[in-house]
Amino acid sequence: MTTTPELAPTATSSLITTLPGTSYTDPETFRQEQEKIFERLWFCAVRSADLAKPGAFRTVQVGRENVLITRNRRGELRAFLNICRHRGARLCTEESGEARRNLQCPYHAWTYDFDGKLVAAPNLTSMPDIDRTERGLVTVPLREWLGYAWVCLADEPPSFEDTVIGAAVERLGDAASIERYRTEGLALGKRITYDVAANWKLIIENFMECYHCATIHPELTDVLPEFADGFAAQYYVGHGAEFAPEAEGFTVDGKGGFGRLPEIAEDQDRRYYAITVRPQVFVNLVPDHVIVHRMFPMAADRTVVECDWLYLPEVVESGADISTSVELFHRVNQQDFEACERTQPAMDSRAYRDGGVLVPSEHHIGAFHQWVTEQLEAPGA
DSSP, rough: OOOOOOOOOOOOOOOEEEGGGGGGOOHHEEEEEHIIITSOOOOOOOGGSSSSSSSEEEEEETTTOOOOOOOOOOSEEEEEESSSTTTTBSSSOSSSEEOOSSSEETTTTEEEOOTOEEOOOGGGOOTTTTTTTTTTTTTTOEEETTTTTEEESSSSSHEEEEIIIHHHHHHHHHHHHHHHTTTGOOOOEEEEEEESSOOOHHHHHHHHHOTTTHHHHHHHHHGGGGGGTTTGGGSSOOOOOOOOOOOOOSSSOOOOOOOOOOTGGGTTTTTTEEEEEEHHHHHHHHEEEEEEEEEEETTTTTTEEEEEEEEHHHHHHOOOHHHHHHHHHHHHHHHHHHHHHHHHGGGGSGTTTTEEEHHHHHHHHHHHHHHHHHHHHHOOO
């Protein structure tokens, strides 16, 4: 039985140690992370606008469970375990789609409405003792924030305000600083899905630090020159990296974007802010658009990342060329994920058996490692 990974003692005042290599490769550790992190905390599952009509649905892997998210006839989003209550068959076998009337199991045709109630089944009328609500789909708690549906598999979900919105407050100083971007009212300009051959923690660690920025992100440091010094925006509470004087916008060629989002504050203009919402969301804020990453950990060495570029609706509806805007962070993503994939094989090496080290500009990653350890050591289910 694999034990919970522990942080090694501090190496020096400049170098502190990381998690051991097995934390990134051991299937049992990943199983514990699924159970104690992804199945206990709020998980950002789907963009609300992707489910525009009643009956539209998407299935999402959350830890070891497959979750079905749909919109009912009152226009509300609902989430359920994607399991038929009859014999346990997968109810919706497609990743996304639109059910016209009801949700019907392809095995024995047990049928549920969009609120999860059992409404029909072969010979159901001859079984009057069946409680159609009790035999309905298992409901999963759901909250909407920033235009996304967040679900939680815990029997008693943690406070959404403390653990999700609180991440923005911890990073920016107050919730209003992110709410001014009105992400829920933005439109999807581009979505790119990346299949990354690396552990989810490597991706978070990479996103949190900028010690690597001068090495692998030339386009990013051209726009955000302070990143070349190795300190990521998340290292400082409330700080946003300032654009280079010659950069007109957050674009791969430094040219102008699409004008400032209407409600952001003056001191948020020409700045980039990054937020990590544990365990699987990155929010990137720039004056004219928002970039949201959602991670879906699939195995110890595989993580699917879905990245959305969001703009004012009129920008998207006008057919404006957003390619240089998208290309900047697409390159950053490719560069980051390639670095994570180069790192993943080394996690099994004897050289990394006891882990590596963090330099001072990365010390905040040590807090993330401590958080992971505490989650795995937490009692109960």
